[in-house]
Amino acid sequence: MQAKVVVIGSLNMDLVIRAPRLPRPGETLVGESFVTVPGGKGANQAVAVARLGSPVAMIGCVGDDAYGEQLRAGLLDEAIDCSGVQTVKGINSGIASILVDDHSQNAIVIVAGANGQLSPASVQALDALLLDAQVVVCQLEVPLPTVEYSLRRARELGCTVILNPAPAEAPLPAHWYALVDYLIPNESEARALTGVAVDSPGTAQIAARALCEAGVQNVIVTLGSQGVLWMGPDGVEHRPAYAVQAVDTTAAGDTLVGGFAAALARGQAPGEALRLAQAAAALSVTRQGAQPSIPMLADVERLMTP
Template identity: 65%
Template sequence: MQASVVVVGSLNMDLVTRTERLPRPGETIFGQSLDTVPGGKGANQAVAAARLGVQVAMVGCLGSDAYGTQLREGMLAEHIDCRALRTVPEGVSGVALIVVDANSQNTIVVVPGTNACLVPQDIQAFDEVLQAARVIICQLEVPMDTVGYTLRRGRELDKTVILNPAPASGPLPAQWYAAIDYVIPNESEAWALSGVAVNSLETAEDAARRLIELGARKVIVTLGAQGALLVSPQRVVHFAAPRVEAVDATAAGDTFVGAFSAALAAGKDEDDAVRFAQIAAALSVTREGAQPSIPRLNDVQGFVIP
């Protein structure tokens, strides 16, 4: 069966340690545990979409190391189409170093590894995968030229194109916006893209409107416990977040993006897709780890909003 969601992006092995608090600059502290967990923004979003009821294909690069083997096996175990996952000979797979404190806040350092090897030719080689999709997702953990090509190709194919601009360190290339249907940043990413400091619903709307002025069709700013804000030229809608007890927020944003994409691919309208994605993201923060925290369809369908 052809995939209805295609994710072009990163795959990392996450090395996760838990601490009482995050270290200050120059400080050494003791960790309480260390876990090795499959992750990477692209892979997380692919797993989220796959667990939430749609066929998914992953396009990316892995190393020929043990982590690369484990990451591929993990994707296959989720029934994700991996034919467009290229193994780089003698390459070292991407790694993320994650510290999570007692309040479920985290810091992350990503070492790209073979994620930096994903080039536009890799996307071109599997163009039929994009052609069969309804939704195409990109992030910013692979080379910008590759992201730009994928966005343009998605628009040429008249697909629903989603960009999760993470990690973001500054404005996007101006020409990208015409190719994107939904830009989905969190607070800090919206700030980096727009230049508007986001610390409230009002400033989130200001940042989103700035992105629309730059050419974005629609913007969804994810605001953690404050919910999500959907902004388009026609309307602004705030979606309150479900109340849950947070344990680890590592993959919440990726779960939201994957779930939103899965819902759109399954035919939900955008408001219902946002609500569906919020429940999935809320459930993910109640569990530890990146991919292990991502819920399945029956979990989301069975969730009762308090």
């Protein structure tokens, strides 16, 4: 099937350590467990789209190493179109070192590896994947010129454009905002983009208003256990989170982004798409790991059924 969603972004192998708490600077802690899990924000979001009901293609780069082979194989197992996943010779695949504590909070360090080789020319050469896509999803774990090209090309083609500005360390280039239909930051990313200390629905609304005034059509700020704050042309709405027992928050945001994209591509109204995305994210935090935690559509629909 022709992909209705194209995800342009990173593929990483996640190196996950569980420990009682996050270490202080200079401190050595004894960990509880270690696993390697396929991840990367782009790949996670592509898996979420696939499991939550829409055909999807992935555009990205892996290294010519064992991790690269595993990352590609994992996406193929999800029936994701990997014709846009390129293998870069002589460079390692991207990795993310993830520390998760007993309160399910995490600290993450990423090394781009092959993700840093995804260029605008690479995406341009794969234009056939974009031509019939309904939704294009980008993040910030690949070079920024590539993100900009992808946003601009998706806008030219009339696609719905979703940008998950992660990891954000500073405001985005001003001319990007008008290229984005849905900007989906978390609390720390919203603060990096606006300077507003986001820790509640009220402060999220202040940050979202600033981003809408900058030119974004819709802003969805994810607030963890406090739900999401959505601001768009029709106003502002705070949606509480589903009540679940969190085990690991890794990839919860990616699950929400992918679920939202999948639902939009299936023709659901944005409000219903966001409801499904929140339910999917809620289920994901009840499971460990990045891609292994992303639920199937049937599981999400059961959670949503009164």
